[in-house]
Amino acid sequence: MALAFYGKDPSNPGNNCPAVFRDPITGDFYFQGETVTDPEILAMVAANSPILDSESVVRLPARMIEIIMEACRGGLQRTPGNV
Numbered sequence: 001m002a003l004a005f006y007g008k009d010p011s012n013p014g015n016n017c018p019a020v021f022r023d024p025i026t027g028d029f030y031f032q033g034e035t036v037t038d039p040e041i042l043a044m045v046a047a048n049s050p051i052l053d054s055e056s057v058v059r060l061p062a063r064m065i066e067i068i069m070e071a072c073r074g075g076l077q078r079t080p081g082n083v
Contacts, residue, residue, distance in 0.1 A: 003030060007067040009060075018060045022071045029071060033058035 003021040012018070018033035036042060036057040045057050060068065 004071075006071040007064075009064055011061075011063055018058070018064065020060070020064065020067050020071045022074070024074075027074075031058050031060055033060045 002024070004024050006020040006022065008015065008017060008019045018031065021030040021032070022028065023030070036045075036059050042051065042057060045051060051057065
């Protein structure tokens with residue numbers, strides 16, 4: 001399986017994550033981002049959708065909305081050097 005890479009946070013000073021990927025066959029999304037550890041946020045999430053032991057909550061900044069939307073549309077894929 002090869003994931004389609006859609007982009008990384010252009011404002012990240014280390015040019016690392018967060019990043020957005022999508023499986024071109026299943027359409028599933030993969031988000032790489034900061035793992036949320038704030039108990040208040042986790043409690044709010046869990047109040048609406050219990051978090052299983054095999055799951056984690058990740059945060060992507062709002063400034064990545066265009067990258068996320070592009071992945072939702074299944075549009076332009078990027079290569080790691082073309083961020």
